[in-house]
Structures are given as structure tokens and as C-alpha cells.
Amino acid sequence: MTKEQSVAGLLQTHGQPKVLAKQTHVFYQGDHDARVYFVQSGLLKAYYLSADGKESIKSFIEAGSIIGSLNAALGQGGCSFNLVALEPSQLLGLPFATLVEAAAQSHTLAGEVIQHLLALAMKKEQREYELLSLSAEQRFVRLRQTSPELLKRVTQNDIARYLGVTPVALSRIKKRGS
Amino acid sequence: MTKEQSVAGLLQTHGQPKVLAKQTHVFYQGDHDARVYFVQSGLLKAYYLSADGKESIKSFIEAGSIIGSLNAALGQGGCSFNLVALEPSQLLGLPFATLVEAAAQSHTLAGEVIQHLLALAMKKEQREYELLSLSAEQRFVRLRQTSPELLKRVTQNDIARYLGVTPVALSRIKKRGS
DNA sequence: AGTCATTTTTAACCTAAGTTAATGCACTGA
DNA sequence: TCAGTGCATTAACTTAGGTTAAAAATGACT
Numbered sequence: 001m002t003k004e005q006s007v008a009g010l011l012q013t014h015g016q017p018k019v020l021a022k023q024t025h026v027f028y029q030g031d032h033d034a035r036v037y038f039v040q041s042g043l044l045k046a047y048y049l050s051a052d053g054k055e056s057i058k059s060f061i062e063a064g065s066i067i068g069s070l071n072a073a074l075g076q077g078g079c080s081f082n083l084v085a086l087e088p089s090q091l092l093g094l095p096f097a098t099l100v101e102a103a104a105q106s107h108t109l110a111g112e113v114i115q116h117l118l119a120l121a122m123k124k125e126q127r128e129y130e131l132l133s134l135s136a137e138q139r140f141v142r143l144r145q146t147s148p149e150l151l152k153r154v155t156q157n158d159i160a161r162y163l164g165v166t167p168v169a170l171s172r173i174k175k176r177g178s
Numbered sequence: 179m180t181k182e183q184s185v186a187g188l189l190q191t192h193g194q195p196k197v198l199a200k201q202t203h204v205f206y207q208g209d210h211d212a213r214v215y216f217v218q219s220g221l222l223k224a225y226y227l228s229a230d231g232k233e234s235i236k237s238f239i240e241a242g243s244i245i246g247s248l249n250a251a252l253g254q255g256g257c258s259f260n261l262v263a264l265e266p267s268q269l270l271g272l273p274f275a276t277l278v279e280a281a282a283q284s285h286t287l288a289g290e291v292i293q294h295l296l297a298l299a300m301k302k303e304q305r306e307y308e309l310l311s312l313s314a315e316q317r318f319v320r321l322r323q324t325s326p327e328l329l330k331r332v333t334q335n336d337i338a339r340y341l342g343v344t345p346v347a348l349s350r351i352k353k354r355g356s
Numbered sequence: 357a358g359t360c361a362t363t364t365t366t367a368a369c370c371t372a373a374g375t376t377a378a379t380g381c382a383c384t385g386a
Numbered sequence: 387t388c389a390g391t392g393c394a395t396t397a398a399c400t401t402a403g404g405t406t407a408a409a410a411a412t413g414a415c416t
Contacts, residue, residue, distance in 0.1 A: 048307060048310075048311055050311060054311070056307075056310045056311040058306070058307070058310070070296060070299055070300050070303065071300065074296060074300070076300075080303070080307070100292075103288075103289075103292065104285060104289060107282060107285070107288070110281075110285070110288040110289070110292065111281075111282060111288070113292060114278075114281065114288065114291055114292060114295065117292065117295035117296065117299060118248060118252060118295065120299055121248055121295060121298055121299055121302060122248050122249065122252070122254075124299060124302040124303060124306060125248065125258070125302060127306055128236070128302055128305055128306050128309065129226060129234075129236070129258070131306065131309035131310055131342075132226075132234045132236070132309055132342050133226055133228060133232070133234040133342075135372080136372080136373075137372090155392090155393065155394090156393075156394065157392090157393070157394085164309075164310050164311075165372095165373065165374090166373075166374060166375085167393085167394075167395095168373085168374075168375080168376095168394095168395085168396090169372080169373050169374075170394095171394060171395055171396080172372085172373080172395090172396090173372095173373095174395095175395085175396090313402080314402080314403075315402090333362085333363065333364090334363070334364065335362090335363070335364085343402095343403070343404090344403075344404060344405080345363085345364075345365095346364090346365085346366090346403085346404075346405080346406095347402080347403050347404075348364095349364060349365055349366080350365090350366090350402090350403080351402095351403095352365095353365085353366090
């Protein structure tokens with residue numbers, strides 16, 4: 001294998017293209033998909049489905065982001081969530097192991113991976129904070145401030161399930177704060 | 179600087195010991211403390227304090243763990259949370275920059291850092307899932323299953339604020355599920 | 357033992373959000 | 387055009403949890 005010096009370069013050479021129509025799943029909860037995906041274009045959602053059928057949305061993934069199930073990547077079991085395209089999307093898939101091996105070969109790549117993981121950890125920390133400390137209404141106000149474009153691309157149902165409330169509750173929240 | 183080959187080694191040589199009495203703070207929200215701390219013994223809590231005085235507990239940190247504010251470490255601002263000892267504790271502090279520089283020198287150390295960050299991301303993901311998808315009662319049941327020892331070391335007040343409910347609510351939950 | 361502070365429980369009342377179901381709306385496809 | 391489907395709103399009712407305050411229980415210190 002060539003010594004790739006960046007995540008971008010690695011994806012160019014070893015990434016396998018994947019074209020997704022709307023509503024197509026990349027993987028389901030329980031699948032053993034140990035790849036990371038780079039989103040070239042489109043929009044996806046990562047969501048949990050509980051035993052009683054309730055859907056909770058973990059995150060929306062826009063172009064430029066990287067997504068994959070850590071659980072499956074680290075071989076600790078299947079994917080912990082579902083991944084589906086909300087809009088037609090183009091991805092590049094790369095086995096997680098390939099990334100790890102390449103990182104072991106190249107200092108600069110390892111540094112890049114560390115930066116990616118630090119950014120990921122900070123994003124998760126922010127979300128954790130909002131879920132722990134803010135009310136549903138406060139979370140909605142924040143989302144409207146930070147990602148107004150996203151609100152236009154995603155149904156209110158999905159926004160609600162991302163905020164951790166039912167669509168009915170979100171409709172009420174909007175009415176209250178108008 | 180010697181080329182340290184492991185996080186443990188780096189802490190041995192460059193870590194600065196810190197002994198904390200109960201109730202002593204390591205840092206406060208807003209402080210610029212860009213260090214990571216390794217907990218040798220004791221127990222700490224990381225918590226947010228909102229403008230209106232409400233406390234939310236981000237996490238409990240037991241011996242063997244590493245803690246620090248990513249926000250401050252990456253120079254993006256002050257610490258986003260408070261860190262205080264719940265029991266007498268011994269820490270080793272290390273500037274985050276020292277860790278990053280050392281990781282740039284050593285493959286094995288960089289690999290170790292990546293593993294740490296992956297584990298951290300998985301833990302945050304788990305917590306995010308529980309806050310998003312489970313009820314307070316379900317979160318309490320899980321905590322009792324996974325960390326029964328912790329429940330004995332921490333007041334019920336703090337458990338409640340970790341679960342994201344008030345102490346009164348947790349008392350009711352316990353009563354219900356008995 | 358007795359006092360003090362802290363923690364936990366209980367009660368009464370209030371508010372946010374879940375549930376179910378009906379209605380209206382917009383988009384799609386035959 | 388019309389039927390069908392999914393989305394958003396509204397209503398009525400239920401439930402979990404917040405708030406405030408007071409009472410028990412626990413623990414620490416002298």
C-alpha cells in the first residue's frame with residue numbers, strides 16, 4: 001500500500017464510491033459494517049429504533065462529514081444505529097482498518113485522525129450538554145440559531161425526534177414561542 | 179525532550195502531582211486550564227452551572243481515568259465545566275500541548291492517543307443515546323446495573339443531577355420502582 | 357448524648373410533554 | 387382530476403417531572 005499522507009488522499013485512492021437514492025439505507029442497526037463513510041454530497045440521518053418502535057435521531061450528516069458506527073468499526077458488535085439518505089447522496093466508503101493501518105504508517109495522517117476525533121468528541125460533548133441541561137424549547141431555539149438551513153431541508157417530524165420530543169410537542173413549542 | 183513511548187510514561191516523567199481534599203476544585207467554568215489530568219485515586223465530578231444556578235453533572239471521574247476540558251485544551255476558550263473532588267484525590271496534570279507534541283514524535287504514543295479518543299467518543303455516544311432515547315427511570319435502572327458501586331459513593335442529589343432530573347424526581351422514581 | 361448541617365422523603369400544586377385521534381394541507385402518481 | 391400518502395396542527399386527556407416547602411432521616415463533630 002502506498003503511504004497516504006492525508007485522509008482526503010486515502011479516500012481518493014481507496015474509497016469505494018456509493019450512490020444513494022433518497023430513503024436508501026447505508027446500514028441498519030445490528031449490521032456489521034466496519035467502514036467509515038465520507039459524505040461528498042447529499043444529506044443523511046443516523047437514528048436509533050427502540051424495541052417498541054420509537055425513533056430517536058442521533059444526528060444529521062451533511063456534505064463534508066465523516067460517519068460510521070464506532071461500535072462496529074472497533075469490532076465490539078454490530079452498528080448501534082441506522083443510517084439512511086434523506087436526499088440523494090454520494091459517499092466514499094473506506095474500511096476502518098485501512099484507516100488505522102494507514103495512520104500507523106504516517107505521522108501526518110495520524111495527526112489528522114487525532115484532530116478529527118477531537119472535533120468529534122467536542123461535538124458530542126456539546127450535544128450531551130444540550131440534552132442534559134436544556135429544555136426541549138431551549139434546544140429548539142439553539143438549533144434554529146445554529147442551523148437555520150437544516151430546518152428547511154428536514155421535516156418537522158425529524159427535527160422533533162432529533163430534539164428528543166414528539167412531533168406534537170414540537171408543534172406546541174413553535175406555537176408558544178411565536 | 180525524551181521520546182516517551184506511552185501515555186503512562188509521559189505522565190510519570192512530566193506529570194505534575196496534585197493532591198486534592200474533598201470539595202476542592204481543579205478548575206472552574208471559564209478558567210483557561212489547558213491540561214489533561216490523570217486520576218490516580220479518589221473520585222471527582224465534572225458539572226455545568228447554568229446562569230440561573232442549576233447544576234447538571236456531566237460525569238463522575240474514577241481512578242484510572244483521564245479528564246480535562248477539550249474546549250480549553252484546543253484553545254477555543256475557557257473550560258466549559260467545573261471539576262471538583264468528591265473524595266480526597268490524587269491527580270497528575272500534563273499540559274495538553276505536551277501530549278500533542280509527544281504524540282507527533284512517537285507512533286506508538288499517537289496510536290495510544292487515538293485509542294483513548296475512540297474510547298471517549300464511544301462513551302459519549304452511549305450517554306448521548308441514553309439522554310436522547312431513554313426516560314429518567316430507564317436511565318436510573320441502567321446506572322444501577324452498570325455502576326452499583328458508584329451509587330454508594332455519591333449522594334442521591336448528585337445521581338439525580340447526573341440523570342438530568344431533580345433530587346425530588348429521583349426519590350419518586352425509586353419509590354415507584356420498588 | 358445532643359446539636360448542627362446535609363440528605364432524603366413526602367405532599368400539594370403546576371407545567372411540559374406523551375398519547376390518541378381527528379382535521380386540514382400539500383405533494384405525488386395513476 | 388381524484389385518490390392516496392405523509393406531514394403539520396389542534397384538541398382532550400394522561401402522565402412524568404418541576405417547584406416549593408415541610409418533615410423525617412442520616413451523619414458528623416464536640
